[in-house]
Amino acid sequence: MHIGKKIWFFLCLFAFITSGCDTEPSTGLHLYDWQRTAGPYKLNIHLWSMTITPEGHIYIGLSNEGSIVSTIYRSTDNGETWQPTGMSNNRTIHALAAKPGFVFAGASYGSTGVFRTSNGGLNWTPVGLFNSGVLSLMIAPNGDVYAGTETEGIHRSTDNGASWQQVHPAGTICSFTHHPNGDLFAGTHGDILRSTDGGDSWFTAANLPAIEVPSMLVDHSGNIFAGTIWGGVFISTDAGVTWNRTNDAQTGNNVWALGINSANTIFAGHYPDFVDNLEISGIFQSTNQGNSWMSINSNFNPALVNIIAVNSSDHIFAATLDIGVYRSTDGGSSWHESLGFYPIGEPNQTVSHVAIDSDGRIFAASPSDRVFSPSVFSVSVDNGHTWRTSYSTFDSLVDVAINNNNDIFLLSSNQLFRSSDHAFSWQVLQNGLALAYNAKKLRILTSQNLLLLADTILYASSDNGNSWNARPTQLHASLNDLVFDSDGNLYLATATGIYHSTDQAASWQLIDSWQSGLVKLLVIDQDDRLYAVNDHNVIYRANSKKTGWTDITNGINGFGIYCLQPVNGVLAAGTSAGIFVYNEEADFWDESNLGLVNRTALSMTVYDGQLVAGTAAGVFYGNRLRFSKLP
Template sequence: MLLKRALAASLVAGAIATTGATAIAPAAIANVQVGSSGWQWGNPLPQGNTLRAASFAGATGYAVGDFGTLLKTSDGGATWSGLPVGTFQGLTIVQAVDASTVFAGGGCVARRSTDGGETFEAVAFTPVESSCRAKLLGLSFLSPTLGFLLLDDGSVFTTDDGGTQFAQRTALPGTAAAGGGTAPSAIAFTSPTTGVAAARDGRIYRTTDAGVSWSLVAEAGRAVNQLWFADAEHGFAVGAGGLFMRTADGGRTWTPRDLGAGALDYSAIRCVGDQLCLLSTGGGAQLVRTADAGQTPGTVITPASDPIYAAAFASPTRVSALGANGATVLSDDAGATFAKVGGRLSGSYSSIRASAVRGTAFATGTVGALARTSDGGSSWTRGSVPTAGALVDVSFPSRAVGYALDDGGGIFRTGNGGTTWKTLGTGSTAVARAVLAPNERTVLAIGPRGLRRSDDGGETFDAARSRAVARAALDGVVAARGGALFAWGDRTVARSRDGGRTWTALEKPGASRRARKKLRIAQVAFSSATTGLLRDGDGRIWRTTTAGRVWSELTAVGTARVLGMATSSDSSAYLVVNRFGNESGGYLLRTADGGATWQPQFVVNEPIAAAGIAAPPGGTDYLLAGSSSLLSSRSGGSAGVRSRLTLSTPRTTLARPAEITVSGRLAPAGRSARVVVSALTPGKAGWRAQTVEVAANGTFVASWNVPRGTSRFVAQWTGDFNAAGAGSRTLDVTVRAAPRRAARRGGRRGRGRR
């Protein structure tokens, strides 16, 4: 299964520098896989998506959150694994009926598993998951088959087959479904006939006939946010302004109690028995603990530096609490104190760099922050370089020796893996743009004009005299397989094959000298001395296998919104994009066939940094999203079975402009799959995109108006939780130029020179 490959996420004591309580005893490191891609979390740990709710059946528990996150633990919250729930929609509701049966949902999505999360099936309360008339607000299941659902318009439904079929019950009084304007908030059933529901106006209703009728039993005067029952008789209602109410007669009557914590907004409650309870708060800054069902004032607890939105009991003493950015804490004294599970690096980061040492990579950040992994991205440690500036580049030719560059142009050297650093002088006041060390003794300071080189470990630097780079504006440098180096700037690409002593200028792409002169270079990425990619200022991607003598534009990319790129071999590369079709987020495009096709990957919600991808040859790929989310992949970012996309049209050459139909096929056909068809047409600025539905047989259709000239079309699919994404080859459609009109009689042909 797609996410089942990710084993339990670890408790990492000391693997990540964090603040607050010390992590409890560490377990073996493994990483939670994300979304429908093959990327795994390295920071934060266990994972980085915000968690909203948790539910336990003994030591087996489930947690849900943003980006379709559904996690499982079998040891009371010490370790977690990701489950293939099959949606990216945020999940806010979860109920563990027993160790094998879990229901989860949010928005227009609900899922059920009866095999411990190995497989999931839809709880079909709405016919279309992409949109629904009313969204899921609450659920209450008494068995794997019998349960009740509350929608946000007040509608109540029941099912006796686990969610395949539903019967409508009477809507909650006063809500939109009953002709009113009150918003519902919670539902809880204690038997097949007896249940309680609440609304934001503070009213609590009870039914004894499975929702056929409802009776008002209490008016709290404040919004009720959640209901929870320890058994058929003892239950609790919590809500706004410190609302805490208790029932001991199955919900017939309710008694308010003051926990002495002020007007906190209580969002959820979980108890062990009918006395000991933990209440979550809306802001997540505190938990409130009561050991006697509120007879005496409770205790306000701050369990973590991150907001905690859910807490649940796995045993009378074990509590697991989860929240923002995947923060996870654990208590073994019934919630009196908490310790971290995993953690998160401090600091903000902007770029990621792979080292020459296999399995080692670095992330550079503000105020000298330097994060490092030595285990292929499974865990990261926080280090620093002695500078108040932001690090912009780093280069480690070995485990011990490395060089770093800050945004003020300061260059630093370490000889002990980053424990201590020495400041170097380049002999110039210029602020370098990049640093590269092809070996321990050789280091290059690149730009802003020309480059300076040292062959004594940075003790002295000399300006490069090669004409290709001596006066050129330079922005970056990369090392390719075999020792070749490539430096580039807005107008220049140059190659060195002797460690930076001498340089040769490479020709830029372009069909004419004028076009080549006009082209501006944004980035280059070479995998060998002859093969590499170039991104120009217009977002076009070019490829050469002849060290610049011949360039080919890679039109199958399907977008000009490319922010960054990296190559891992002559045929494999990544592009960073912040949008795919009409959706924004953390997207990559990857090719494994030299750019003939590009596979989209939806990795995380956060945008991926422009310099946030590193793909060293033959090893692990690394990714930085947002300011601190670090992920890695050993599968090229792919997961699931291989898929294939093709495009066709009846005629690829037309005599005149027309509306055409572009057809395609996706195999295997994913359930509710949607393909993005992009077009680049003459006279239109940039690529345009249509998102189209895929039929059950895998076919899809898009219509386009094509003008004179050549229009290019590409289809791409991000994949789902069973199959990897895919991209088609470019389909070209050419409309011939209009025939020239014959010259008028007596026209220009008869005129002579004066």
């Protein structure tokens, strides 16, 4: 027995040391070995241009951001897989165009010029305009190549890029198209230029009420369409003489991309901004020359679509700003991510909120890390091995919640969204809500009853979020968090203390024993014990009658406290220094960071007894390690 005890001691000691903990574990202590999932994925670059060659090979141009091998990738299998070409990784490729035997690329934003390949992208040769940022390229019907620049107008090459001639002296040229009658058109910052002499000279054909014309095309009837920023979609039915806005209320004001298939269906890619309706996003189609438009976002992430290309088989490819490439092989009825494109990105990104529904689907929300780029919402149905992006046009995400029917709610600071189909489509819920970038928390009491905190106002819904009523709390203080116990009693964290309601938020009473100032976080464990975190990151536990509080911060003093999560009879804390488990017997927080590659733990949830954490490096599963005292 004496030898057995020694063996047990060394085994326990070895496991304890490898766990990365700093204190002696005690009976029942639950520590975690963390396993990283494969996401959610972070593309971390912009997709700026796309072209399809006569043989069906797809080229896509990227910005020179992130960890990428090249800024031009190619697919030879209809978007199933992508390979880097020989283009270097220090150029932003804003334009691509293809003709038999050649592909041309235009570089801009600090890395300028036109490049050409004749060997499938193995090598790219600089062929001109070395001091000009190139924003657009077009192959004219006679094979001439046109380049639109940032400030130096239009240039033309009649010898596949060997030489160039400036044919329009000034202006920013964003897009091109050509008409069956031989006329050429160019979109600028609000104007449309026209050439009736084969590109030798250009004149202003229209001045549109828009700030930019990033896309143009001509349909099979000769109608010309122009997608604009802040102007919607315009059409000319008389070869460019007059222009009128289409009935494009469905597509919104910002249409960056246009495409067309063999059936003369027009596709428009929308790019919402902060003054646009964020519910309008994704891809829209018109089968009647722009008289009406219909959303075709089934299985498609309503993202910032800035490129649309259609191949000879009428397969549609849509590139989003920084989420990836989507493909439809049925005219836009359904969409699928071109997952082979993802290896050019980064494998994980910050997850500020993680939630899991009753079927085990993981939902992860990632905040924006760049200006004018929205947050991203990702879904995994295979324990984190693969991820799809669900929604990307909300900003300032503040909460995620799932009810018993697996309805998912996303709360941004100014809007509430709901999905009832596992995050494939979303509905904006705004009846009765007046959110002015002040929303903070969403709590689900039952499958139909919800509470929403917005600054000093408490909103209540009894119909699953379809309608809301404001319930004045009379507290005149910022509302920061809300929890409820097994009896339905509510606890409200405010800037001035903690309040208690026993009548479903009809009235509130101050818990007089709280003397520690602003409360930023509340949690109730499985035994209905209440915990509170103040603005100084001190954790307190209330006694059973809520008449006294005990400071239980020992072991994580000085760390930022982001979340608390009861799990398997203990309490876990997500902090700026990782994840810690509270050892109640020792009154100490034990470090539990084995396997975490980034120790900023922002969110946690529990599924089937397993702790799941959202961190600054993606989603992690916690595999529980148990230690016991020596006999």
